[in-house]
Structure formats: structure tokens, C-alpha cells
């Protein structure tokens with residue numbers, strides 16, 4: 001038996017992209033069905049990102065998802081950069097005249113949005129199987145899945161959002177010729193990440209280049225540390241007992257007068273690193289968002305932030321398309337997102353290659369990395385470039401009550417590109433009740 005249903009937007013994937021999209025659409029009065037292959041508990045526990053751009057924080061607040069984030073998030077002025085045994089603080093708030101970053105784990109964002117969606121009575125299906133998307137070139141594409149009880153569903157939609165990550169089914173469902181570009185670069189290393197019952201030894205996130213390889217000291221709460229080590233791409237986690245992890249973290253991170261606090265390792269895993277961009281991010285009525293369309297290596301902390309930027313733009317575009325019958329923003333969606341995606345792809349690739357040690361790296365390469373790091377820590381212009389890119393790009397805005405003309409939206413984007421610090425004022429002047437807007 002197949003249960004036939006109807007919704008406005010079928011969303012594949014309950015990661016941050018799919019969940020936040022469904023929430024933003026609901027605020028605009030647009031219905032969606034979200035299907036997810038994993039269990040709710042798995043989605044809420046999957047350890048990944050932690051660093052949020054100030055623009056992401058502002059969007060979550062504006063969407064009513066900021067309560068716990070404001071109580072428990074750790075707001076930081078900047079980061080530390082360490083190399084050749086020297087540690088330097090990069091004060092992004094000062095360099096950007098006010099932008100900051102916040103540590104708040106992706107697991108917590110996922111919990112917050114799931115709770116909000118369920119409280120709202122949303123159609124959120126976990127543990128589905130055999131997800132399929134079809135009729136993408138028609139006005140009524142379909143989403144098919146088998147629910148946790150084994151019942152097959154066919155949902156007729158106005159649009160489908162592929163928010164199913166890099167390994168999902170949506171991108172491969174695009175008909176031959178639909179993707180013009182799929183650019184990929186792999187790196188000969190990965191990150192071994194641990195979550196540890198160890199109070200962070202640093203007050204802000206610390207990125208370190210060491211001759212043994214990259215290390216990163218982040219945190220989740222004042223009691224829980226999150227730390228990463230560069231390891232070979234094909235490394236077996238079995239080669240890394242906890243004692244070896246801590247010893248290597250100490251070797252790479254410690255400087256005279258500063259010791260790393262250790263503690264029980266709660267979780268550990270290895271993540272491969274790649275850059276990937278699929279374009280366009282749309283095929284007919286299928287729209288890709290987040291990791292399903294692009295992957296960055298985690299060094300610049302961009303992946304989750306890009307996913308949020310995509311769905312802010314997509315919620316706007318789909319609302320205009322479905323509620324108002326206006327396709328203009330939907331048609332502009334891919335180009336609009338890809339501009340930000342390529343900027344973040346550059347930042348992530350640049351930070352990765354500057355801070356990681358290539359297997360067989362020669363002294364010439366090592367000196368080039370050190371020269372770039374010295375430039376960043378001695379030139380205000382270079383530091384400002386890092387600060388602007390790291391803390392986020394133009395603001396994301398969302399107001400489901402307002403019907404905007406595309407000219408007002410893109411006019412505001414153009415203004416923001418000229419003068420980020422005055423964007424809010426100009427936005428209010430141009431569109432009195434703010435905007436659905438992703439810059």
C-alpha cells in the first residue's frame with residue numbers, strides 16, 4: 001500500500017539545513033515534510049561543528065531559535081593562531097568593528113530546532129528508508145519514502161529541498177546534464193576529533209601549525225573540550241589510544257608557561273577532508289542546500305554556516321515562489337549562494353593549506369606557510385582580511401511577514417556589500433520591516 005500525501009516543500013535530511021529550512025518556511029506559513037534516515041537520537045548526538053559566525057547567530061535569534069544559544073553559547077572576540085612556538089591573539093571584534101564568533105555545538109542547534117518543530121506539530125519522519133525524489137522537471141515533484149513502520153509514502157510537493165548531506169540521494173538524482181560543475185579536491189590528511197571531559201585550557205579557539213601537523217583546541221562548555229589533530233587521510237582510529245592522542249596534542253599545542261589539561265575522552269572519530277562544489281544548486285524543482293551541494297574542509301569553520309546561509313535564501317525564494325507565485329528569487333538562488341560558497345571555499349582551502357603539514361613537505365613549503373602566518377599576525381590589513389572572512393559575510397535576515405519585491409532584496413544586498421557596518425540602518429530605510437535576505 002502507498003499512502004499518498006501533499007505538502008508544499010518536501011525536505012530530505014534532518015541535519016541543520018533541513019531542520020532550519022522547515023522552521024523558516026513554517027514561520028512564513030509554508031508547509032513541509034522532513035524525512036531523515038537516521039533516528040532522532042542519532043541526529044541529536046552526531047558530533048560535528050561548533051563555531052558559528054555572528055551572522056548565523058543573528059539569524060537563529062531572529063527565527064526564535066536563540067534562547068538556549070544565548071544562555072549557553074560562548075561568545076568569543078576572536079581566535080588564537082600559533083606557529084613556531086609563538087601564540088598570537090587575533091581580535092576579530094576589533095578588526096571588523098563588532099563582529100564576533102560563538103561556540104555552540106551543532107548537536108545543540110539540532111536539538112533546539114527539532115524541539116521547536118515538534119512543538120509546532122511538524123511532519124518530521126525519522127528512520128525512513130528508500131528515499132526517492134522524482135518528476136523534478138515538473139511543477140509537482142514527488143518525494144517517496146518508507147516510514148519507520150514500513151509504510152510507503154508518496155508526497156506530491158511544489159518543490160523539493162535536497163538537504164541530505166554529501167552522501168545523500170538528491171544530488172545524484174539530478175538528471176544527466178543537470179549539474180554543469182562538480183569540482184572536487186581531496187587533501188592527504190584528515191582530522192581526528194575528540195570530545196573530552198577536560199575543562200578547556202584556552203579561553204578562545206586555538207589553531208596551531210606544528211611541524212608534526214595541525215592541531216585545534218576548541219570547546220563545548222566550560223567543562224568539555226573539543227580538540228582535533230591532523231592525521232593521515234587513511235588513518236585507523238585504532239592506532240590512536242587516548243594516551244597517544246593527549247601526548248600528541250601536548251606536543252603540538254603546549255608553549256612555555258601553558259599546559260594542556262587532559263581528561264577522559266568521551267568520543268573520538270576521524271573525518272576525511274575535501275572541497276567540493278556542485279553547480280548549479282538547482283535542477284527544475286529540486287533545490288540543493290548545505291553539504292549536499294558543497295563541502296569545505298573544516299579548518300575555516302564554514303560548513304554549517306554556509307548551510308544556514310543557503311536555507312535562509314532558500315526559505316525566502318521558496319516562499320516567494322509558492323506563496324506569491326514569483327519565481328525570480330528561486331531562479332537567482334543558485335548564483336546567489338554560490339558567490340558565498342566560493343568565498344568560503346577559498347578561505348577554508350587557504351587556511352587548511354597554510355596550517356597543515358603535507359606528507360613529505362619540503363622546507364620551502366614550510367617557510368611559505370610560516371611567512372603567511374607571520375604576515376597575518378603582523379599586518380593589520382592581512383589580519384582584517386582573515387577576520388572579515390572568518391566571522392561571516394553579509395548579514396542573513398528573515399521576516400516572514402514582509403512581502404518584498406526582488407529589487408528591494410537585491411538592492412539591499414548591493415548596499416550591504418558596499419558598507420556592512422551600516423547595513424541594518426539602510427535595510428530599515430529601504431525595507432521598513434527588515435527582509436528575507438541572505439547576503
Ligand code: FAD
Pocket residue numbers: 012013014015016017018035036037038043047048049050051052106128131163164165166167168169191193271289290291292298301302303304305306307
Ligand atoms: P548534514 O549535517 O550532513 O545533514 C544531512 C542529513 O541528511 C543527515 O542527517 C543524514 O542522515 C540525512 N540523509 C542522508 N541521506 C538521506 C536519505 N537518503 N534520506 C533521508 N535523509 C538522508 N561547520 C561550521 O560551520 N563550523 C564548524 O565549526 C564546523 N566544524 C566541523 C567539524 C567537523 C569535524 C566536521 C566533520 C564538520 C564541521 N563543520 C563545521 C561542517 C558542518 O558540520 C556541516 O557542514 C553541516 O553538518 C552541514 O549540514 P547539512 O544539514 O547540510 O548536512
Ligand code: DHB
Pocket residue numbers: 048049050051103205216218219226298299300301
Ligand atoms: C570547531 C570546528 C572547526 O572546524 C573549527 O574551525 C573551529 C572549531 C569546533 O568543533 O568547535
